[in-house]
Amino acid sequence: MRMLALLLAAMLAAPSAAQDAMPPAPFAYRQLDDPEQEAAAQELMETLRCLKCQSQSIADSDASMAGDMRHQVRIRIAAGEDPDEIRQWLMSRYGDYVSYEPVMSTTTWPLFAIPVLLVLIAGLLFRRRFTRRP
Amino acid sequence: MIAEIGLAALWLAAALAVLQMVGGVLALRGGTESEIAGLTRPAAILQGGLVAVSFAMLLWVFAITDLSVKLVAMNSHTLKPLIFKLSGAWGNHEGSMLLWVTVMALAGALIAGIERRLPERTMQATLAAQGFVALGFYAFLLLSSNPFERLSQPAVEGLGLNPLLQDIGLALHPPTLYFGYVGLSVAFSFAVGALVTRQVTPDFARAMRPWILGAWVFLTLGITAGSYWAYYELGWGGYWFWDPVENASLMPWLAATALLHSASVLASRDALRVWTIMLGVVAFSMSMLGTFLVRSGILTSVHAFAVDPERGTFILFLLALYIGGALLLFALRAGSITEGERFSLASREAALVVNNVMLSAILAVVLLGTLYPLLTEAFDVRVSVGPPYFNPVGAVFLFPMLVVMAVGPLLRWRQDNWGRISKEIALVAALLLAALILCAVLFGAALLPLLGLSFAVALAVASLLPLRGRSLRRVPVATWGMVIAHFGLAVALFGMASESAFSKERLAALEEGGTTTVGPWAVQLDAVEPIAGPNWTALAGQLNIAYKGEEPIQIAPQSRNFWAPPQQTTESVLVTRWNGQLYAVMGSDSTDGRWQVRLWWKPFVTFIWYGGILVALGGLLALIGRVRGDLRRRTIRRKLALRRMDEEAIA
Numbered sequence: 001m002r003m004l005a006l007l008l009a010a011m012l013a014a015p016s017a018a019q020d021a022m023p024p025a026p027f028a029y030r031q032l033d034d035p036e037q038e039a040a041a042q043e044l045m046e047t048l049r050c051l052k053c054q055s056q057s058i059a060d061s062d063a064s065m066a067g068d069m070r071h072q073v074r075i076r077i078a079a080g081e082d083p084d085e086i087r088q089w090l091m092s093r094y095g096d097y098v099s100y101e102p103v104m105s106t107t108t109w110p111l112f113a114i115p116v117l118l119v120l121i122a123g124l125l126f127r128r129r130f131t132r133r134p
Numbered sequence: 135m136i137a138e139i140g141l142a143a144l145w146l147a148a149a150l151a152v153l154q155m156v157g158g159v160l161a162l163r164g165g166t167e168s169e170i171a172g173l174t175r176p177a178a179i180l181q182g183g184l185v186a187v188s189f190a191m192l193l194w195v196f197a198i199t200d201l202s203v204k205l206v207a208m209n210s211h212t213l214k215p216l217i218f219k220l221s222g223a224w225g226n227h228e229g230s231m232l233l234w235v236t237v238m239a240l241a242g243a244l245i246a247g248i249e250r251r252l253p254e255r256t257m258q259a260t261l262a263a264q265g266f267v268a269l270g271f272y273a274f275l276l277l278s279s280n281p282f283e284r285l286s287q288p289a290v291e292g293l294g295l296n297p298l299l300q301d302i303g304l305a306l307h308p309p310t311l312y313f314g315y316v317g318l319s320v321a322f323s324f325a326v327g328a329l330v331t332r333q334v335t336p337d338f339a340r341a342m343r344p345w346i347l348g349a350w351v352f353l354t355l356g357i358t359a360g361s362y363w364a365y366y367e368l369g370w371g372g373y374w375f376w377d378p379v380e381n382a383s384l385m386p387w388l389a390a391t392a393l394l395h396s397a398s399v400l401a402s403r404d405a406l407r408v409w410t411i412m413l414g415v416v417a418f419s420m421s422m423l424g425t426f427l428v429r430s431g432i433l434t435s436v437h438a439f440a441v442d443p444e445r446g447t448f449i450l451f452l453l454a455l456y457i458g459g460a461l462l463l464f465a466l467r468a469g470s471i472t473e474g475e476r477f478s479l480a481s482r483e484a485a486l487v488v489n490n491v492m493l494s495a496i497l498a499v500v501l502l503g504t505l506y507p508l509l510t511e512a513f514d515v516r517v518s519v520g521p522p523y524f525n526p527v528g529a530v531f532l533f534p535m536l537v538v539m540a541v542g543p544l545l546r547w548r549q550d551n552w553g554r555i556s557k558e559i560a561l562v563a564a565l566l567l568a569a570l571i572l573c574a575v576l577f578g579a580a581l582l583p584l585l586g587l588s589f590a591v592a593l594a595v596a597s598l599l600p601l602r603g604r605s606l607r608r609v610p611v612a613t614w615g616m617v618i619a620h621f622g623l624a625v626a627l628f629g630m631a632s633e634s635a636f637s638k639e640r641l642a643a644l645e646e647g648g649t650t651t652v653g654p655w656a657v658q659l660d661a662v663e664p665i666a667g668p669n670w671t672a673l674a675g676q677l678n679i680a681y682k683g684e685e686p687i688q689i690a691p692q693s694r695n696f697w698a699p700p701q702q703t704t705e706s707v708l709v710t711r712w713n714g715q716l717y718a719v720m721g722s723d724s725t726d727g728r729w730q731v732r733l734w735w736k737p738f739v740t741f742i743w744y745g746g747i748l749v750a751l752g753g754l755l756a757l758i759g760r761v762r763g764d765l766r767r768r769t770i771r772r773k774l775a776l777r778r779m780d781e782e783a784i785a
Contacts, residue, residue, distance in 0.1 A: 029730045031641050047522050055377035060370035100520035107515050114502050115527050118495045130479045
């Protein structure tokens with residue numbers, strides 16, 4: 001009887017304990033065995049944003065969500081998926097916001113146009129400065 | 135009573151700032167001999183004293199933990215060690231703004247007290263500008279962030295005992311940056327003063343230069359320290375995240391670097407007048423923008439900012455007022471300021487112009503990347519701009535700048551020919567190419583680290599070339615400063631490139647007694663022990679690590695759990711060798727009795743911060759050299775004046 005009570009207590013306690021301490025997904029903190037695949041995964045993870053953090057990639061974060069995303073990235077790379085496909089899949093789930101990789105689009109074109117403009121302005125400044133003689 | 139004295143002193147100081155401003159303006163109109171003009175300098179000096187009193191009172195209420203003061207009750211606790219009680223005085227919004235005006239008023243008092251090189255009209259205009267800027271910050275403090283506000287019911291105990299914030303680095307980091315920001319505000323006031331009176335002269339640049347140098351040294355130290363703090367504290371080995379808060383300190387640094395070089399040209403060659411003024415305005419704008427980004431809460435979310443916008447709006451208003459006003463003045467006056475002395479393409483001035491344009495372009499890229507996501511977020515479009523954007527786009531401007539930086543210091547002022555320094559150029563170019571090919575063949579790293587490594591090698595050698603053929607003992611201190619700062623940049627670049635090219639990562643799940651390797655290190659997990667601290671418990675992993683057959687060392691990284699507030703942190707352990715750092719982190723346990731251990735071997739990563747320290751040291755030497763030179767000139771001038779008086783008396 002006491003055993004049963006204990007067992008019951010343990011069963012009741014287990015879910016609540018699991019709530020705050022769910023074990024991280026297997027590949028959140030485990031590297032892939034193939035170094036080439038791991039390098040590809042690492043490269044991809046460094047350009048994916050941790051959505052729970054401030055300006056950190058999922059490769060630099062202890063947040064559990066970042067761990068889950070690392071797990072996803074690693075198992076998909078291991079299954080032979082292309083890094084770009086994985087990025088697309090994550091972007092379709094979490095929005096463009098999840099990717100740090102700069103992509104030219106209707107909302108981001110100034111990020112590319114302005115540096116080009118800067119190069120032109122710099123060139124023009126040098127020309128003006130150094131061709132006109134006193 | 136103490137808090138009231140502080141508040142009264144602050145109000146009086148604000149009134150004196152008005153007097154300083156009005157006095158300066160009237161002096162411009164009525165001539166510097168008028169009675170009111172005589173008040174400007176004393177007003178600035180007295181103001182410095184009053185604000186210092188006010189800040190001292192704030193320190194006092196924190197030292198005795200006067201819980202009837204709201205700020206103390208919110209941010210302090212009777213049980214804190216005294217040092218953290220004191221640092222708590224500026225570890226919050228109100229206190230940090232008071233620290234800002236304190237430093238600013240003391241700087242104003244200093245220039246009012248000792249700066250006599252400039253024409254009196256320019257000084258009056260400078261002090262008026264300084265008073266005007268200070269007044270905005272007094273208004274901000276007194277109207278929306280009063281640090282001395284009392285509670286109607288004194289609190290029983292303070293709220294601020296968060297152990298994570300009791301860190302000496304965290305106590306010193308913000309003031310360091312603030313000193314930098316304030317130094318740039320002084321440079322800004324000088325620029326406005328010179329613009330108003332159209333006296334953009336070498337003397338003006340010399341008066342401004344120590345302030346820029348000082349600000350630059352503080353900013354360099356602040357950024358270096360902040361980066362190292364992020365590196366050891368966050369537990370993943372990253373040292374720079376292009377986070378808006380980091381960018382907020384980097385942008386003033388970039389502007390100050392450009393301003394520093396431009397002011398040097400103006401001081402020694404009377405060229406680049408308009409540039410110097412422009413950069414003075416930009417540098418202070420970046421400080422204001424940095425303060426706005428960090429203090430307004432806009433970074434957490436644009437929408438959170440929109441809900442409680444009082445402080446943010448106030449700073450934004452000040453930003454618009456000062457920067458808009460300065461730019462307007464600039465637009466009105468720039469036409470009447472001549473460009474100054476001319477120079478040819480092969481000259482040190484030309485190299486510095488290239489450097490300035492490139493620095494400004496990098497600044498523009500960082501500014502764009504920082505503000506653009508905020509802008510789109512206001513329209514509910516979330517865009518992520520991070521390292522994959524900043525690194526390559528910044529590099530487009532950085533590497534050409536480094537080329538010029540290697541060659542520029544070898545050139546003579548005004549006009550030189552390339553033939554004279556062709557040997558040096560050939561040497562640097564050969565080094566660059568050799569390093570590039572060697573690294574590509576040996577390591578085959580990605581493009582940016584590859585360029586970084588080879589440029590670092592070439593630049594390190596090039597930065598020492600200005601010393602060639604000179605007697606080392608007779609090289610002026612300021613020149614040593616330049617050489618060391620440039621060398622420091624090469625060192626830091628080497629560290630960054632090496633970190634990104636050669637880092638080795640190992641995430642391992644080890645049972646007790648299990649082994650793994652990372653780079654040249656062999657690692658064994660001997661045991662995992664629980665440890666209890668005053669307000670935390672921890673799991674410490676006893677790791678036995680050995681570098682390539684050397685004697686093993688014991689280290690014990692911890693995974694800590696704090697109770698109040700509940701928070702998990704990692705206490706990483708860094709093992710520093712001359713050629714890099716081992717970075718060990720203890721994770722939480724896995725389910726199967728194995729323990730998560732994260733290990734990195736980061737070759738030469740420490741060079742990043744050694745480089746930063748060298749750059750700051752270079753700045754400090756330059757500052758010492760310049761101030762000594764200024765003092766010597768002042769003594770000579772005084773002696774000449776005395777002799778002239780003697781001669782007149784004899785005649």
